[in-house]
Amino acid sequence: MTEADRVRSTPLLSTSENSVLYLSSFVKLRPAAGAATAAGGMAEVIALDYASRRRQSVARTGTINNLxxxxxxxxxxxxAEKRVAYWRARIDMNDAIYCVQNSKLEEGNLHSPLTEDRFDLVRRWRLAVVWQIFTPASRLADVHWKERILANQEGRYLPITEAELRQVIAQDVEFLRQHPIRRARGEEARGLRK
Incomplete structure (x- = not known):
């Protein structure tokens, strides 16, 4: 076994019973200058720039924590999405059953006469939408959904004020801004990361 092989196979750190980190994961090994390679000369261990590796791992750890x-x-x-979809489907199904029963179509006989009040279903759907609005967003698409409700004035019939909706959106945007899951290219080169 050569010196380089011995260094590569030396356990550096045991992180658990089944995983062991080897020195070769962290350093580059190359023959020393002037060493006789045929004779299996001593290997010179050239450490990588540990400071830059440390910065990368800290940045990576922060990104992973944000994720x-x-x-x-x-x-x-x-x-919350499923709850909204459920109540929307109940309203749509209720409307479809009403239409076929009112038109005296055969399909109307497949269902018992409607006993549910449509307005009660709409009230429950609206409450489900408000529940979803107050649920913290985990991604930008969720914030855009809330902004669409505000922009299209879909929220005017909801039991929530426009100010409350704006406040919830602002809180979500601030959370997402403080917890990015991607780093912009060249951040370290521009000195944006500390």
């Missing part, structure tokens, strides 16, 4: 924070918000948003 995890965003992912923690995602299940609540999905639940």
């Amino acid at each position: 995890k924070l965003r992912q923690e918000r995602r299940p609540a948003w999905r639940e």
Whole structure:
């Protein structure tokens, strides 16, 4: 076994029972200047720039932490989306059943006579939309959904004021700004990261 092979196979750090980090993961090995390669000369260990590696790992860790924070918000948003979709589907199905029963079509006989009040279904759907609005956004697309409600005045019939809606959007935008999951190209070169 050559010196280089011995150095490469030396465990540097054991992170768990099954994973071991080797020195070759962190350093480059090359033959020393003037060493006889045929004789299996001593390997010169040239360390990489540890300061830049440390900066990269800290930046990467921050990005990963931000991603995890965003992912923690995602299940609540999905639940709220499903709740809105459910009540919207109930309204649509109620309307479809009413139409076929009122028109005396065969398909109307497949359903029992309607006992649900459409206005009650709409009220529940609106409450589900408000629930989703107050659910913290985990991505920019969620914020855009809230902004569409504000821009299209879809929220005028919701039990929420425009000021509350603007405040919720501002809080979501601020969270996403403080927790980016991507770094802009050349940030370190421009000195934007500290």
